[in-house]
Amino acid sequence: MKKPQPSPEELKAIGLRIKQGDKEAFHFLYRHYFDSLQEYAMRYVYDYQDAQDIVQDAFLSLWVNTDQYDPSRNIVTYLLVIVKNACINHLRNLKIRDSHRDKIVEAMLFSNLEDPETDPELQKRLREVLKTLPEKGHHILLEHIVRRKKISVIAEEMGIAESTVKTHLKRTLKTLRENLLFILIGI
């Protein structure tokens, strides 16, 4: 089942309802963004359950602290910042530092969640990596990882063979692995 991405106006209304403690608005965010946020956290913690706990905690924290939320801010970005901070904390507990902020870029790439509040330099790096990805590759990667579609479903939707989808995916992941390190640190 494909959920259409909410429009900016829709998100603004959701933000206002979140501010008022409307549980339905929270449910809406769960259904539209939980998977992506979990994938984002996943690229930091590499553990399915840890990633899920981090995102769940972010929602609970938002519930308690709606007084801190300014509804003129994009609510998804706001949640993303809570998740990101929890992820950085998680790494800190493992004594890992991410001075080059490679993980942020990795997380944004794999989750398709862009944080417009990050600095332009980081966004430039993100675009740089995106440029290196093979055609169709990124689309398939996102369908598979963020929207959690099966290879067979993606193949059918794109009208290509399953093996072709797998090839695209493998090539994209390979390019990502190579360039994540190369480009990020190289710049």
Add this chain to the structure above:
Amino acid sequence: MDKNQMIEWEIIARKIKGEASEEEEQIFQAWLAEDDSHRKYYEKAEKAWNEECSEPRKADIERLIERFDWFADRTPRRQAPVRRMNWSLAAAGVAILLAAGGILWLKQKEVPAVQTVAQAQHEAIEPGRPQARIILADGQTVNLTGRDSVTVVQDKSGADIHVGKGMASYKSESPIAAEQYNTIEIPRGGEFCLQLSDGTMVWLNSDTRLRYPVAFSGKERAVELQGEAYFEVTKDRAHPFIVRTAGADVRVYGTSFNVNAYPGAVQHTTLATGSVGVARNGREYRLQPGQQARFNPKDEHTEIRNVNAASYCLWHKGMLIFENERLEDIMARLAVWYNVETAFEAERLKDLHFTGDLERYADFSEVLRMIAMTTKVNFKINGRQVTVCPRE
């Protein structure tokens, strides 16, 4: 490796790709050897980076939403700006919620139930809020304000305590050698929620202490309680759960129930669901749902009676339910939650009875006005001293 030194993610990434230099390899190995969690993380990172494509795992969003709702229903949101009602406003008549059979709204104007003695403006007496401190096995204390961001506290025993937002829960990945105890203390005007290592949930009321092992070992799961707590015990027939109080042992057979055991007062255990046995002096009283065992420390008398379990158990859901209860008992409960002192101008007032459902998170003045509406009393407030006086 220096204890506080951090490793750059970049070095780990290079290691995964087999591109680490000799110097990086050394840093990496030192980090890896430092802690088991480091090794586990590296293995997972390596797997994630080398994974070709696996079938996606879908999160159970509806279940996560259910858990969110559960949390949201029990956790008040902090709202800005902080409500600061002064008494003149409070008395001017705010709509209050009354649930009696159905729900009806009453506009309250005429009853000047709450008077302040001093002319000075008073800050509203606010209800309790999440606050607690945990005393770890090594004697160190951790203060919890209920506003803590979600963090993990490590006890020397090896247990991980996940802390945040009015709740603490115990998780331990590796088994804990000897039985190690922690104690949680809730001050007057506080409340807190605790999840024990076996998953049992405990809602702790104001002025309460609970001593418990960080992980359960042995045949019994025993905790010691002073004060009031509502338990939802995880079922485990092989390991009965026991709540020890000064007056009795409550033996649990997988269930939810409330234990009220403040020193010096009548102690009572009320069963909501399942089955518990209350043991005292070698005798065990088995309770059915809706029954309550009462023990009076003054005359050492134990009695079993049928009650409305909700009125004793629903405080943890934000309700104060009184069913034909003595005003003295009611005021004692309110005093702990709102952290006030209470007094009666006349002895006979203590024996007045009140029935009603109140909001536990309401302003104190609203609660008092509710009581005054149906009971012939007035309340005088001086600072944090509340005096019940007769109304003709």
